[in-house]
Amino acid sequence: MADWFLWFVALAGGYLLGSVPVGYLVVRWFRGIDIRQVGSGRTGGTNVLRAAGWRVALLSGLLDGAKGLFAVLIARWLGGPPLRWALAGVMAVVGHNYPLFLSFRGGAGTSTSIGGAVGLWPWNLPILAAVLFGFALGSRHASVGSIAVAIVLPTIFVVRAALGLDPWAFVLYGVLTSAVTLWALRPNIDRLRRGQERRIDFNASAG
Numbered sequence: 001m002a003d004w005f006l007w008f009v010a011l012a013g014g015y016l017l018g019s020v021p022v023g024y025l026v027v028r029w030f031r032g033i034d035i036r037q038v039g040s041g042r043t044g045g046t047n048v049l050r051a052a053g054w055r056v057a058l059l060s061g062l063l064d065g066a067k068g069l070f071a072v073l074i075a076r077w078l079g080g081p082p083l084r085w086a087l088a089g090v091m092a093v094v095g096h097n098y099p100l101f102l103s104f105r106g107g108a109g110t111s112t113s114i115g116g117a118v119g120l121w122p123w124n125l126p127i128l129a130a131v132l133f134g135f136a137l138g139s140r141h142a143s144v145g146s147i148a149v150a151i152v153l154p155t156i157f158v159v160r161a162a163l164g165l166d167p168w169a170f171v172l173y174g175v176l177t178s179a180v181t182l183w184a185l186r187p188n189i190d191r192l193r194r195g196q197e198r199r200i201d202f203n204a205s206a207g
Contacts, residue, residue, distance in 0.1 A: 006078050014071035014088035018095020018112055021102040022063040023048045030056050036105070039198075040187075043099075044107020046142040049200070064107070065115030068092045072119025086173035089116030093177045097184050108184040110146040113177040117153055120170050121160065128153060140199040143188035150178040150185075 023043030027035040031052045035043055038051040045064065049057035068089055075088035093109040093116065110132065117124040131152050136145030154174030160166040182189075191197040 003080065006080055007084060010071075010075040010078055010080070010084050010088040011091045013074055014091035015095040016100065017067045017071045017074075018092035018097075019099035019101050019106075020067060020095075021099050021106065022067070023060045023107060024102060026056055026060050026063070027052045036102075041105070042107045043102065043105070044096075044109075045111055046146075047107070049142070061111045064096060064111035065118070067096060068112040068115030068117070069119045070115075072116050076119070081169070082167040083169040083172070085120065086169045089113075089119060089173055090176045090180070092116055093180050097180055108143075108146055108188075109177065109181045110149050113153060113181060114149065116173065116177065117156075120173060121156075121166060124153070124156060127156065136200065141192065141197050142200055143185055143192065143197060146181060146185060147189070150181045154178050 021043050023045070024035050027033060027038075027048055033051060035041075035047055035051050039047045041047070045057050045061040048060040071092035072085050072089040075085040078084070093112045095106075096112040097106045097109045098104040099106045114124065114128045114132070117128060128149055131148050132145040134145070135148040136142045139145075154171060157166055157170040157174040161168045161171050188197055
């Protein structure tokens with residue numbers, strides 16, 4: 001099979017996996033509402049929490065993470081260089097944020113980024129989950145957890161690449177996915193600076 005075709009399958013497949021609008025689907029299934037009409041209108045875990053409660057948000061986050069994980073695992077199964085695995089994961093995050101199936105309006109890509117990172121190095125899961133929930137719950141701002149993950153994720157791969165434990169292609173994964181996430185979080189960052197970012201409401205999210 002031609003190498004260019006394997007590149008196409010890995011990258012296009014990653015984007016299509018990422019484009020599956022999990023948040024939209026689970027909120028529609030469990031609550032019968034269109035998440036695009038709630039809160040920020042995004043399909044990511046934070047808005048799912050707002051629309052349908054923490055149980056549905058947890059399910060949505062896990063499935064969003066699976067999109068990144070399987071994009072990387074499929075690319076690894078196809079073989080080829082680590083750069084292909086990394087870019088397949090990046091494309092899953094791009095697909096999540098700009099989904100083909102939902103008018104290119106998705107989430108911020110944090111869970112999908114974590115899933116892809118786990119596909120590249122499994123121990124990213126406990127590290128990044130601790131960072132995400134630690135900062136989000138500690139600050140009461142979900143966006144702070146996402147920003148922290150966007151900083152820590154590439155740092156992990158830089159350190160591991162410098163130690164010879166991972167290829168430098170994985171650093172590219174960290175840098176690009178973090179850039180995509182931070183770009184999506186620009187409105188949140190602006191609201192954090194102005195002290196107007198919405199806090200996590202545990203009472204409202206108990207459903």
